[in-house]
Amino acid sequence: MTGxxxxxxxxxxxxxxxxxxxxxxxxxxxxxxxxPYRDVKVIDVARRAGTSPATFYQYFPDVEGAVLxxxxxxxxxxxxxxxxxxxxxxxGRAGWQTAQExxxxxxxxWRRHDAILRVVDLGAAEGDKRFYKIRMKVxxxxxxxxxxxxxxxxxxxxxxxxxxxxxxxxxxVAMLAAVAxxxxxxxxxxxxxAELKPNLALLVHLGVTGRKPTK
Amino acid sequence: MTGxxxxxxxxxxxxxxxxxxxxxxxxxxxxxxxxPYRDVKVIDVARRAGTSPATFYQYFPDVEGAVLxxxxxxxxxxxxxxxxxxxxxxxGRAGWQTAQExxxxxxxxWRRHDAILRVVDLGAAEGDKRFYKIRMKVxxxxxxxxxxxxxxxxxxxxxxxxxxxxxxxxxxVAMLAAVAxxxxxxxxxxxxxAELKPNLALLVHLGVTGRKPTK
DNA sequence: CACTTGTCCTGTCATGCCGTCAGCTTACCG
DNA sequence: CGGTAAGCTGACGGCATGACAGGACAAGTG
Numbered sequence: 001m002t003g004x005x006x007x008x009x010x011x012x013x014x015x016x017x018x019x020x021x022x023x024x025x026x027x028x029x030x031x032x033x034x035x036p037y038r039d040v041k042v043i044d045v046a047r048r049a050g051t052s053p054a055t056f057y058q059y060f061p062d063v064e065g066a067v068l069x070x071x072x073x074x075x076x077x078x079x080x081x082x083x084x085x086x087x088x089x090x091x092g093r094a095g096w097q098t099a100q101e102x103x104x105x106x107x108x109x110w111r112r113h114d115a116i117l118r119v120v121d122l123g124a125a126e127g128d129k130r131f132y133k134i135r136m137k138v139x140x141x142x143x144x145x146x147x148x149x150x151x152x153x154x155x156x157x158x159x160x161x162x163x164x165x166x167x168x169x170x171x172x173v174a175m176l177a178a179v180a181x182x183x184x185x186x187x188x189x190x191x192x193x194a195e196l197k198p199n200l201a202l203l204v205h206l207g208v209t210g211r212k213p214t215k
Numbered sequence: 216m217t218g219x220x221x222x223x224x225x226x227x228x229x230x231x232x233x234x235x236x237x238x239x240x241x242x243x244x245x246x247x248x249x250x251p252y253r254d255v256k257v258i259d260v261a262r263r264a265g266t267s268p269a270t271f272y273q274y275f276p277d278v279e280g281a282v283l284x285x286x287x288x289x290x291x292x293x294x295x296x297x298x299x300x301x302x303x304x305x306x307g308r309a310g311w312q313t314a315q316e317x318x319x320x321x322x323x324x325w326r327r328h329d330a331i332l333r334v335v336d337l338g339a340a341e342g343d344k345r346f347y348k349i350r351m352k353v354x355x356x357x358x359x360x361x362x363x364x365x366x367x368x369x370x371x372x373x374x375x376x377x378x379x380x381x382x383x384x385x386x387x388v389a390m391l392a393a394v395a396x397x398x399x400x401x402x403x404x405x406x407x408x409a410e411l412k413p414n415l416a417l418l419v420h421l422g423v424t425g426r427k428p429t430k
Numbered sequence: 431c432a433c434t435t436g437t438c439c440t441g442t443c444a445t446g447c448c449g450t451c452a453g454c455t456t457a458c459c460g
Numbered sequence: 461c462g463g464t465a466a467g468c469t470g471a472c473g474g475c476a477t478g479a480c481a482g483g484a485c486a487a488g489t490g
Contacts, residue, residue, distance in 0.1 A: 008319065011288065014381060016437075016438065016485090016486085017437070017438060017439095020438080020439085023298075027486085036338075036343070037253060037341070037342050038252060038253050039277075041475095041476065041477095042476070042477070042478090043476060043477085045474080049344050051439075051440085052439070052440050052441085053476080053477075053478085054439075054440055054441080054442095054478085054480090055438085055439060055440075055442095057399055057477085057478060057479080058438080058439080059242065061478095062477090062478090063253075064253075069403065094284070096387035103423075104376065106360070112284065117381065118337060118340045118341065120338075121336075121337075122333060122336075122337050123251075123394075123398060124327075125333045125336075125396045126250070126251050126252070126333065127399070131394075132399075135397075135400070136400065136403065139400075143404065147404075159379050162270060162413070163408060163414065164410045164411075164414050166401075166404045166405055166406045167401065167406045167410055167411050167414035167415070168414050168418065170400070170401050170406060170415070171411075171418055172328055172390075172406055172418070173413060173417055174390060174394050174397065175321035175387075175389060175390030175393060177385055177393060178389035178390060178392060179376050179386055179389050181336075181340045181383075182339060182340060182350075183387060184342070184347075185339065185350070185351065185385070186381075186382065188279070188351065189362075189381045189385055190381055191379060191381045191382045191385060195379045195382055196379075196382050196386075198377070199261065199382035199386060200382070201388055202378065202383070202385055203421075203422050204419070205417075206421040206422065206425070208238065208420050212375070214374065214426060222466085222467090225467060226465075226467085227465095227466085229457085229465090229466060229467080230465065231456090231457080231459095231466080231467065234466060235467080236466085240461050256447065256448090257447080257448070258446085258447060258448085266468075266469090267468070267470080268447085268448080268449080268451080269449085269451090269467090269468070269469055269470080269471095270467080270468060270469075272448090272449060272450075272468080273468080277448090277449085324450085336456090
């Protein structure tokens with residue numbers, strides 16, 4: 001129901017047009033990976049795509065508009081993250097495995113989309129509702145399932161009543177996102193990639209179940 | 216040892232010069248709070264400070280240079296965060312209080328400097344070593360103390376040997392930073408500010424000590 | 431094959447910000 | 461009061477932005 005892809009001036013884009021549009025998006029994506037967001041200019045993206053700035057403005061209102069498009073593509077993919085939590089057991093050894101796979105999958109997703117996620121994070125932190133909504137969509141893919149798991153354990157009396165499942169899940173997800181964004185930062189604390197993951201999994205397990213995992 | 220404040224062209228700045236410089240920094244700080252980083256222009260900052268763009272370039276190489284200055288001011292204040300962890304007990308009720316005060320103090324600090332911290336975070340995530348170093352300095356104020364606490368408990372055999380204190384502390388600090396940056400995000404998950412803090416404190420306590428707090 | 435039609439791209443232009451310099455004003459000091 | 465250094469700005473070439481009109485191109489039509 002998204003309707004057809006349209007140019008800024010209202011025409012519907014045909015096959016060739018969509019191709020250029022996509023090429024512009026791809027090049028923008030590359031630029032985001034290789035240079036600071038603040039320095040990404042329309043003219044550079046256009047040049048890299050072998051076209052002119054005017055063409056860019058035919059498909060996007062500005063750089064931010066195109067970035068939003070990329071972000072939405074990324075958010076559409078984020079649904080797959082749900083599988084990392086939904087229907088998984090948090091009991092015993094299975095619980096430890098769930099935690100490990102969640103951490104692994106999450107970090108991998110973030111690594112794959114780190115450039116665009118940086119920008120989304122910034123936009124959201126700056127209070128831009130559009131970015132904020134996209135960030136929400138990505139995190140929700142994990143968050144609601146995680147909160148449900150906590151709530152379920154809580155209803156069985158295995159977690160204190162005054163724990164707020166949404167808050168705990170949200171904080172854990174935020175932690176994963178933050179660590180993923182700054183993975184390099186840990187190496188200068190003398191923490192290696194490989195060591196990081198099990199420790200994150202430990203924290204996730206502790207947060208969700210309130211207990212240490214049985215390994 | 217920092218020597219005197221100098222203009223870009225090498226002159227030493229006198230009283231008046233320093234005042235203008237500071238005014239520019241103040242105005243830049245305001246702009247960062249009120250508009251997206253990408254849209255902060257030299258000319259706007261200069262106008263707001265009642266001076267000309269040329270004057271701005273006398274004191275800073277570019278917007279980023281001035282932002283770094285602001286970030287360093289902020290980092291200098293971050294030493295106070297250490298007091299939130301250093302020499303605190305993690306045992307029994309005192310431990311619960313330590314966790315709560317850490318969360319409280321950390322969120323407060325982040326709230327007070329949110330605009331500049333957003334930019335520092337972005338710069339660090341983009342791999343800029345200067346921003347990265349500043350972020351490190353701020354987080355280190357809490358991180359090393361926290362890691363020490365974990366290591367100490369570990370040496371007493373109260374925490375598994377395969378836990379990496381640096382990784383756990385880093386992850387917890389990253390969590391606090393991320394949650395602080397996106398506090399508003401939680402409200403749309405139906406989590407209120409007041410509920411958030413104790414749940415964060417719980418996670419911190421669990422992470423550091425491996426046990427639920429005694430309240 | 432010429433012609434038409436609608437899509438697609440770009441040359442060009444006015445506007446505005448960037449970053450620099452020469453030169454003017456202001457403050458300080460002997 | 462004159463000299464010197466600090467402080468500020470007008471002005472300029474250069475580049476990005478964003479709008480438009482018109483040219484290029486593919487596909488269908490007689």
